Amino acid sequence: MNKKAIITSALPYANGEIHLGHVASTYLPADVTTRFLKQNGVEAYYVCASDDFGTPILIQSEKEGKTPAEYVAHWNKRDYEDFSAFNIDFDYFYKTSSPENIEFVQDVFKKLNDAGHIYEQEIIQFYCNNDKKFLPDRYVKGSCPYCKAEDQYSDLCESCGRVPEEIIDPKCSLCNQPPTKEKTTHYFFKLKNFGEQLSKWLDENEHLQKDVKKYVQNWIKSGLIDWDITRDITWGVPVPIDGVKDKVFYGWFDNHLAYISTALKFLNDKGINGKEFWNSADIYHFIGKDIVYHHYLFLPAMRLGINSEYKLPDYIPTRGHLTLQAKKISKSRNWYIGLKQFLEYYPADYLRFYLVSINPYSQDDLNFDWDDFTTRINSELIGNLGNFVNRALGFTKKAFDGKIPDPGDFDEKDSEVEQKIKSLASDVGALMEQNHLDRALKKIMEFSSYFNQYFQHKEPWKKGPGTATCVYLSVNAVRSLAIAAFPFIPESAKNIWTQLALDGKINEQSWNSMSDLGISSGHILGDASPLFARVEESDIEKYKKQLGPSE
Template identity: 35%
Template sequence: MEKIIVTSALPYANGPIHIGHIAGAYLPADIYVRFQKLMKKDVIYICGSDEHGVPITINADKLGITPKEVVDKYHKNIKESFEKMNIGFDIFSRTTTEIHKKTSQKFFTELFENGYITTDIEKQLYCEDNKKFLPDRYIEGTCPHCGNLNARGDECPKCGKWLEAVELKNPRSNLCKSPLVIKETKHWYLSLDKLQAKLEEWINSKPWKENVKNFVLGWFKEGLQKRPITRDLNWGIPVPLSDEDAKGKVLYVWFDAPIGYLSNTIEWAEKSGNPEKWKDYWQNPETRLVHFIGKDNIPFHAIVWPAMLLGQKTKYILPSEIPANEHLSVEGEKISTSRGNAIWVDEFLEHFPSDYLRFYLASKAPENKDSDFSWKVFQEIINNELINVTANLFNRVLTFAYGNFDQKVPSLTESKLQDEDRKILAVIQKTLKEAKELYSTYRVRDVSRVILELARQGNQYFQEHEPWKLIKTDREKVGNIIHICIRLIEAVSILYYPIIPESASLMFEALDKKRKIQEIDLSSLVDIADASERPIEKPAPLFKKVEDKEIEARIKSLEERMKSVSEAETPKTEDSLIDIADFKKCVLKIGKVLEAEKVPKSSKLIKMQVKIGAEIRQIVGGLAPSYTPETLIGKKVAVVSNLKPAVLMGLKSEGMLLAAKMGDKLELLTMNGDIEDGATIS
């Protein structure tokens, strides 16, 4: 049996994931995997978080925690987001495991022994106070082009010029502000130029997507160059050499990240109880290796990663296909976390089911060109296509069958079949065949269209025959109409399963109580079997209409967040600045929440008893949209303790808790550690 390894680009464990990530590398892969599992193929879906690199160390420094604490937090957050989205990995691991470390070091060693790794001396900026070389993002100084005093190590934000850190005048550390000096340091490079001929021969044999192939051929035309694969950093996988110059150096994150596909498969095999099982996939020439990525990752997956595989003594399969998707924008603008217009997955799922997002992103998949997420278009697609077409057909047909044919699928009377009936049965067969072809060639947008069209034709067929009238005069003909409609709905549910798995499963199980949708063998399915006399369930509503007020709230939340980010970045005028004496008028203290309860007849207010040193105060705050009373008890919070008492809904409030607000989200400023309540914040 043909084996398939499917991977998605490893998400970077330095923040949560947004809907653009889902649209690019994860939903398309999950849809493909679910389809192949319905086709009864031996397919495994491998992923994990990418947990090394400079951005993580910078984030850790800003937060005053370790890089390990950063990646632990976001690995958990990302994993939970994928689970909520029903992204069905066979394993979701990480690049900080011991298995990954050993596998990455083995890759480096074999490339080194085969002569594909060379060394060179670089000039880099060094901090003598901290005794370490600094990456570009830790460096600032004077721009050599425009004189900006606060240029970064890789770019000047004022004139926009790209820079080498050593070009800066008066360079300094942006951590300790100490001046930096230029020192020489030895680094290791992957000699891509030595592997170009092999890569060209291999890539020319691949019928890849045009955007991928054109990108790669452009690199070949310019000629491949050696690329550095080590960094001076204290967070990462140590370079596995005894060379004195290798001390304090780690593998570059772009080098170790793709090895995660292999190391995570090895871990999957170990957890399955058969540690050698990974070889049946990675060392089997009949295995297809499919990498789902965003277009920014094309050079790494189509050139660098295959070169790393070709340079090994150990033989591995090479990528078979690289479905690289374009970008998703939000309301016509490129997604930018710094501008505040990212829609986070967790945020979205607080308001709508995962199948709504899956359905929208599948219908608007950025396969060959950039696509856009618009809240109003989202509402239109869910209401007009998912609900008014698909759910409407399901509800009308099953309600009619349940009430008029003894809760069973009516039998098909062949002698009563007419041309329009045979035409619909032929459309079902045609759609099954067409959808399988589209799924197998990664055309999610097109497959969404053909399934929806099948549901539309089912609605039209049902409506034109008006079975609610015809049943009074020709029950057998109506039985045929309902029978055919139910077979059509079964086809729709099976074909929609890779896209909207929860909803499709509910549809299918209402039609067939004896089977699960995952048991269907789509590979041999050319038609839907006769369903005569099969028991059916009374249909429950599958979906809830997306209301105008919900969309207005989401748009407002997005606009407020973008505005708050913009205001935070806007330089303050002299008039808007306050004196330290003004700030000191506020007395901030640590309080501990002893009791908390919701205020009757209020949707927002919670009444708390807060201990501030020897004093216990009653404080009332609008926390209910973000917290339950139980979750507040025991928290150490920041209290403005010298506010005049206020009365809220008849309750006296003797202070205010500090909280951060982003859109509709509210998060209290809380304290960790041994600090006692009553302590002053200064």
């Protein structure tokens, strides 16, 4: 395992609140992975930034009577607060409108231009006579020329994931009128020149998902098109060419460069050489499946275009979209649950546990279902893990005044459970390294279930032979569970650690130490109390009714 890592997630757009769909595929898996890497002694940093530029922000800020800078500052702060409440533990959260990112983007552009990868071309662009403006991508909707899906943006088909060369039957998304076409001059990046290098990088990178690689390779084979990297608006990173006015870089040109500029700012401020660290670390970019084209083609091609001055990603964990009650999430139809809203109902760990449980390492979509959430929290988190921890610690407090007894000789069953503890770190760790976070969590829950059965089988409440050994091993298993569960449900893991009254902080325990028998006889436990409260079906019915159109 590389002892250095930089982890990023697709940047949240500073134009509205974070909802469950945002955190499921990118931020939560990235956070869980970062915590795991740190437990393994990796110098890992999770950096992110708000994505501050683009026409939607320009228009929305006008509507609210704010400058774009004031508008994005509000959402940058709010997003960070919501993420923090959900225990997404960024090492640094910055913004694409930072002076450092603007300077970095302009510098990359100059290098690409000097290397001959940029050209200027007069193009015909959609213009809305009604709204009197050129229409950047998100303001033109129509049908995808590839898969014929309707109601798609002109810069990305959410149905097939491709970037359309020209949308069919275009309409202005502001007024729904068909736009006219007017001449303007834009700058283009020669993406089609990078097909061979991109293909080689995809072939050689063993960490990328095979199914994603396969269809990206097919895109390359079918022919890449050069990429229009400028837009005719005022809110964005200005194009650094003399005489060019009211022309900025397309958001997708600048926003993933913020992965690098944000990491450099953070590391350099810490007194670490950011560039050296970046190039010697494992680089992770966590994304949803809708932005594969950008992260597997645009992003690596730009880095190749500046001679890999900053290394290409090692991992691009790509996951599907979250649906809600089996329907597509839609803010406009009130078919979504804001993260802040959810955390007013239940602790962050309930949502973290549930979302990881249902989220495979694949591009399959996952579904948040209130009834399934209720079942999994009550039967698995509470009925299995919470139950075992409470039984083991509660019984020790009651029968032994909280003092861990001397274990006797191990019988065959005791030796078997000791082996379960000793193999837990490697069993779960192997799945974590492969990004199968759902399977890793399942393995932890199987461990808890196994110990519930062991406790039941030994019947320590009968005070027969082997009682002390059962208590000694069970309390040690609780300690193992706390360390293993920490990346997934950090607050609950801290609570378990406090109840165990162990020295140090839970986040400072090494991953492999979960497989030690780390609690000796004579150790005295803290107070034992239930970790979780049941989810009540009456509450769930109330939350279901809040979805959709209000009557």
